[in-house]
Structure formats: structure tokens, C-alpha cells
Amino acid sequence: MKALAAGMIAVALPFAASAQVEKFALDPFHTVPYFEIDHLGFATIRGRFAKPTGSFSIDWGAKTGTAEIVIPTASVDTGDPDRDGRPRTRDEHLRNPDFFNAAEFPTMTYRATAVKFAGDRPDVIEGNLTLLGVTRPVALKIERWRCGPDPRTQGKRYQCGGNATGAFKRSDFGMKFGLPTAIGDEVNLWMSFYGFRQ
Amino acid sequence: MTQELLSNPAVQGGVAPFVVALLVALVLARAQLAGLAVLAAFLTCTYFVAGFQLTPLTALRKVLLVVVAAGLLAVLLDFAFRPTRVGFALVAVGCAAASLWAFGPVIATRPGAEAWRLGAVVAVSVAFMVGFSMRVLASDGVRAGAAALGTGLGVGVAAIIGASASLGLQGISLGAGAGAFLLPQMIRGKKAFAGATLTLPAMLIGALLACAAMVLAELPWHAVLVLAAIPAVAALPLPRSAPAWAQAVLCTLYTLVVAGAACALAWPASQ
Numbered sequence: 001m002k003a004l005a006a007g008m009i010a011v012a013l014p015f016a017a018s019a020q021v022e023k024f025a026l027d028p029f030h031t032v033p034y035f036e037i038d039h040l041g042f043a044t045i046r047g048r049f050a051k052p053t054g055s056f057s058i059d060w061g062a063k064t065g066t067a068e069i070v071i072p073t074a075s076v077d078t079g080d081p082d083r084d085g086r087p088r089t090r091d092e093h094l095r096n097p098d099f100f101n102a103a104e105f106p107t108m109t110y111r112a113t114a115v116k117f118a119g120d121r122p123d124v125i126e127g128n129l130t131l132l133g134v135t136r137p138v139a140l141k142i143e144r145w146r147c148g149p150d151p152r153t154q155g156k157r158y159q160c161g162g163n164a165t166g167a168f169k170r171s172d173f174g175m176k177f178g179l180p181t182a183i184g185d186e187v188n189l190w191m192s193f194y195g196f197r198q
Numbered sequence: 199m200t201q202e203l204l205s206n207p208a209v210q211g212g213v214a215p216f217v218v219a220l221l222v223a224l225v226l227a228r229a230q231l232a233g234l235a236v237l238a239a240f241l242t243c244t245y246f247v248a249g250f251q252l253t254p255l256t257a258l259r260k261v262l263l264v265v266v267a268a269g270l271l272a273v274l275l276d277f278a279f280r281p282t283r284v285g286f287a288l289v290a291v292g293c294a295a296a297s298l299w300a301f302g303p304v305i306a307t308r309p310g311a312e313a314w315r316l317g318a319v320v321a322v323s324v325a326f327m328v329g330f331s332m333r334v335l336a337s338d339g340v341r342a343g344a345a346a347l348g349t350g351l352g353v354g355v356a357a358i359i360g361a362s363a364s365l366g367l368q369g370i371s372l373g374a375g376a377g378a379f380l381l382p383q384m385i386r387g388k389k390a391f392a393g394a395t396l397t398l399p400a401m402l403i404g405a406l407l408a409c410a411a412m413v414l415a416e417l418p419w420h421a422v423l424v425l426a427a428i429p430a431v432a433a434l435p436l437p438r439s440a441p442a443w444a445q446a447v448l449c450t451l452y453t454l455v456v457a458g459a460a461c462a463l464a465w466p467a468s469q
Contacts, residue, residue: 087359087360087361088360088416093363096360096361096362097258097364097365097415098363101414103413104256104257104304106307176247176248177364179205180205181201
């Protein structure tokens with residue numbers, strides 16, 4: 001009898017472990033990566049990207065996880081959509097080879113390599129950002145995190161959401177236009193994210 | 199202070215390329231390599247705005263490789279063997295193939311009809327500008343220099359209108375290099391040797407930058423075709439008895455009219 005119980009536990013253990021791994025699909029409408037950068041040494045300009053796709057998973061037992069987010073570079077938006085007599089808008093300039101080169105690199109990607117927990121919630125994501133075909137490590141600090149039923153679906157859908165921040169130097173990715181004085185090198189990131197449990 | 203000066207776009211695209219190109223034109227004139235001034239100007243500007251790293255091998259880095267290879271080929275063409283009419287055609291077709299190697303992967307991501315149109319404009323404009331210039335303008339240092347000057351300024355301004363300032367600076371650096379090639383001729387009153395050493399890299403740089411502004415930025419395709427006509431107008435009649443400086447000014451005016459037309463075509467497309 002004891003042997004049978006031990007056998008059943010041994011068989012069930014992997015399932016128990018996998019039950020602690022939850023997978024989430026990113027909500028493209030509420031996951032918004034923002035960036036800010038120095039402009040001419042006078043002001044900080046902010047921009048954002050629309051409709052990223054991706055997923056993340058959390059292993060609550062092992063306190064680790066995975067994450068991947070794919071961001072369409074052509075969606076860059078700094079709030080300058082109209083030409084108003086100018087040949088091009090700032091956002092059109094940002095899509096071209098001086099900056100994001102969206103025709104050649106339509107997406108940039110962030111892939112986590114490690115998720116570190118603080119207590120029972122993820123705290124820091126270590127990963128690689130691929131921008132303009134160059135991959136460099138970038139860490140994201142999870143500043144806010146909450147999981148629970150989505151109130152918009154009367155609790156039928158389960159979601160996790162929060163905010164993350166990070167920083168990198170754009171010159172590390174070969175984006176050198178306007179350096180060193182016109183446009184800053186240091187890019188600060190701030191993003192809201194939501195994931196729906198699958 | 200120095201860093202601020204060197205980060206000034208006017209220095210990166212105009213002053214520094216002109217100074218380097220003038221040195222090259224003066225030092226290498228006796229060796230009949232003064233035409234390399236335009237390549238030196240382009241590389242000077244590229245150093246400032248993009249650097250020389252080649253990985254990942256993007257379209258613009260392929261352009262850099264193609265242009266440097268063309269500079270080496272041009273020296274061989276002038277001094278190792280003189281190409282025939284068929285030889286000029288082969289070089290032009292080879293340049294068109296190299297340009298498709300550079301831009302093909304990006305063009306292939308566009309919808310069918312647009313991809314074919316962009317590919318055709320790239321191949322035709324590169325082949326014509328290189329082939330025509332080598333065949334018709336290479337024997338006349340003033341005409342070849344004026345064609346390069348008009349092409350550089352036209353492509354530079356059109357690229358800026360097409361939303362790429364770095365491509366614009368590189369185009370203007372080509373114009374600065376051509377100006378440095380023309381200036382000693384205008385002062386001395388004697389035409390310099392142009393040959394493939396000037397015409398091949400100059401027209402390839404101009405054509406590839408225009409195509410880059412079309413494929414990677416927003417320069418309209420018909421503006422690229424008008425820019426490609428610049429070498430043709432540099433072959434228009436000039437008063438033979440006029441001094442070299444007057445011929446250079448007149449021929450440059452011819453090319454700038456066409457360059458201006460291309461920029462005008464680029465502008466309404468942006469409204």
C-alpha cells in the first residue's frame with residue numbers, strides 16, 4: 001500500500017510542478033513600451049510603440065520565468081503625426097535609417113534570460129534586446145505587479161499586469177545619429193504590461 | 199570644443215569631407231588619382247555619421263562595401279586595362295547587380311508590384327549613371343566633376359527631404375568631394391584626369407544613396423530617376439573656348455537644374 005502511494009506521488013509530482021507554471025499572452029492594447037530621451041540638451045522627449053506581441057510565463061514553484069516581446073518599430077509615436085508644411089514629421093524621421101530603420105528592421109525583440117524574484121513576485125528581468133540587428137543585454141525592473149481576475153470579464157479571465165523600467169545606450173545598437181550633442185545616447189524605458197493566462 | 203565642432207552636421211557633411219578631398223586631389227593629382235577625392239570625402243562623412251563597422255551587414259553597410267570595392271576596381275580600370283564599350287557595359291551591369299545585393303532583401307519585403315518597381319529603379323538608375331559617366335564623362339575632368347557635384351548636392355538635399363539626414367549628409371559630402379576635385383582645375387585653368395577613378399565611385403555613391411533614400415526612407419521613385427539623369431545633362435555642349443572655371447560653373451549649373459527638379463519632385467510627395 002505504501003509502495004503504491006509512493007508510486008502515485010512519484011507519477012503526480014511532475015504534474016504538480018507543471019501546474020505551478022502559468023503561461024500568459026500579452027495584451028497588445030494595454031502593453032505599451034514608452035521611451036524618453038534627451039533632445040538638444042534642453043528637454044526630454046517621450047515616445048511609445050503600439051501593439052507589441054509576445055508572452056511570458058511564471059514558474060511560481062521554482063520562482064523563475066520567461067518573457068518575450070516583439071515590438072513593431074514602425075509604430076513609433078512621439079506625438080508628431082502631421083507634417084504641417086514640413087517635408088516630414090519627426091515620427092517619419094524616426095522610422096528611417098537615421099534611427100529605427102523600420103523598412104529593414106520592422107521589429108525589435110526583447111527576450112528574457114532570467115527572472116529574479118523578490119519574495120513571491122518577479123522583481124528583475126534579465127534579458128537581451130535586439131534592435132537594428134544588434135543584441136545586447138538589458139535588464140528590466142518590475143516596479144509594479146499584480147495578478148488576479150480581470151474585472152472586465154467578471155472574473156472569467158485571469159491576468160497579471162504591472163509596470164517595468166529599464167535603460168540602455170542607443171549607440172550600443174549602432175543608432176548613432178545626432179550623437180553626442182543633438183540627441184541623447186541614454187534611452188530610458190517605461191512600460192505597462194498585461195498578460196492573459198492561457 | 200573639438201567634439202562639438204566635429205559633431206556639427208556642416209562639418210561632418212561639408213567642411214571635413216571637402217578638406218580631406220582637397221588634400222587627396224592635390225597630393226594624388228600627379229599620379230592621375232585625383233578622382234579618388236570623392237571617395238575620400240564620402241568615407242570621411244561616413245566615419246562621422248555611421249562609422250565603419252560592418253556587422254550586422256545592413257543595406258547601408260553593403261553600400262559602403264560596394265563603394266570601396268568600386269574605388270579599387272576604378273584604379274584597376276584606369277591603369278591596368280582600358281575597358282572597351284562592352285567592358286563599360288559589364289561594369290555598369292555589375293554595379294546594378296551589387297546594388298540589388300545591397301537592397302534586395304529590403305525590397306523583397308514589399309508587396310509585389312512595388313517590389314518590382316523599386317528593383318527596376320535601383321538597377322536602371324545605378325547602371326545608367328555608372329555606365330554613361332564612365333563612357334562619356336570620364337575623359338573630361340570638368341564635366342565629370344560637375345556631374346558628381348550636381349549629383350551629390352541633388353541626392354543630399356533630396357534625401358533630407360525624404361527624411362534621412364545621414365543619407366543627406368553623405369550625399370552632400372559627395373558634392374563637397376567633387377567641389378574639391380573641381381577647384382584646382384578652376385584655379386589652374388587646366389582640366390584634370392577624371393577617368394574611372396572619379397566617375398565610377400562618384401556615380402555609384404550618388405546612385406546608391408538615392409536608392410537608399412527611396413528604399414529605406416521616403417524619396418519617391420520618380421525623383422530617383424530624375425537624379426539619374428544628371429550625368430546626361432553634364433554632357434550638354436559647353437563653349438570650348440571658355441576657360442576651365444567658366445565651363446565648370448556652366449556645367450554645374452546644368453546639373454543643378456536637374457538636381458533642383460528632383461528635389462522639387464521629392465517635396466510635393468511629402469505634403
